[in-house]
Amino acid sequence: MLIVTDDIDRTEHQLTAGELACPECQGELRPWGHARARRLRTRHGTRHIRPRRACCRVCGRTHVLLAGVALLRRVDAVEVIGEAIVANAAGLGHRPIAARLGRPAATVRGWLRRFAARAERTASHAVAWIYRLDVSAFRVDPDRDGTPVRFALAALGRAVAAAERFMGTTAHSRWQVVSSLCSGRLLANTSCPYPPVR
Numbered sequence: 001m002l003i004v005t006d007d008i009d010r011t012e013h014q015l016t017a018g019e020l021a022c023p024e025c026q027g028e029l030r031p032w033g034h035a036r037a038r039r040l041r042t043r044h045g046t047r048h049i050r051p052r053r054a055c056c057r058v059c060g061r062t063h064v065l066l067a068g069v070a071l072l073r074r075v076d077a078v079e080v081i082g083e084a085i086v087a088n089a090a091g092l093g094h095r096p097i098a099a100r101l102g103r104p105a106a107t108v109r110g111w112l113r114r115f116a117a118r119a120e121r122t123a124s125h126a127v128a129w130i131y132r133l134d135v136s137a138f139r140v141d142p143d144r145d146g147t148p149v150r151f152a153l154a155a156l157g158r159a160v161a162a163a164e165r166f167m168g169t170t171a172h173s174r175w176q177v178v179s180s181l182c183s184g185r186l187l188a189n190t191s192c193p194y195p196p197v198r
Helices: 010-016 078-089 094-101 105-117 119-133 147-167 174-181
Strands: 002-004 029-034 038-042 044-047 052-056 063-068
Touching: 002 078, 010 029, 010 052, 010 063, 029 063, 038 078, 078 094, 078 105, 094 105, 105 119, 105 147, 105 174, 119 147, 147 174
Parallel strands: 002 063
Antiparallel strands: 029 052, 038 044, 052 063
C-alpha cells in the first residue's frame, strides 16, 4: 500500500516516469493494472475511485496506490473521519457527531474507539515524522492535562506542519497529509503497525 496524491493524472505521470519508490525496498514502481473499484463517501456525496496498482522492478512486489482522500478499508473519506475525531476530542459524543455527518452512530463510535485504541501508537508515529521532517524540532512531550487522543491529534498537527515546511507548500487538505504520513492506516486494526519512518 502506498498513499499518493488525489490527482490521477499526476500519479499516472509519476508512475510511468519511474518517480514512485517501492515502500519495501525503494525500487522503482511501474504500472501494473488496477485494484478493484470502490465507493468513497465524502461530505458532498459518493465518489467512485479505482486505485492504480504498481509492481516493483527490484523486489517484484505489487502495491495498491491509494489516493490520500481515503484510508485503508474505510468507506468514508479521511476528512469525514478526521472531522469526527476532532469533534470528539472537543467533547462531543458519537451520536451528535453522527447526526452532523449523516453517518450511522455505530460507524462513528467505531472510528472513535479505534482512534483512541491507537492514540499512543499514532502519537509516537507522528513524533517520529516530526523529527524526520524538521531537524530543528524541539522535544515533543505529551500535554500533562490532555488525553492520549488530544496528544495524538496535536502530534499529527505538528507532523503535518513539518511536512508542509519540508515540501515548501501548504496542503490542500491536512487530513490527506495525515493519511499519507500514516500510510492509510490511521484506523487500522490495533495489531497493524505503522510502517517505519524513512
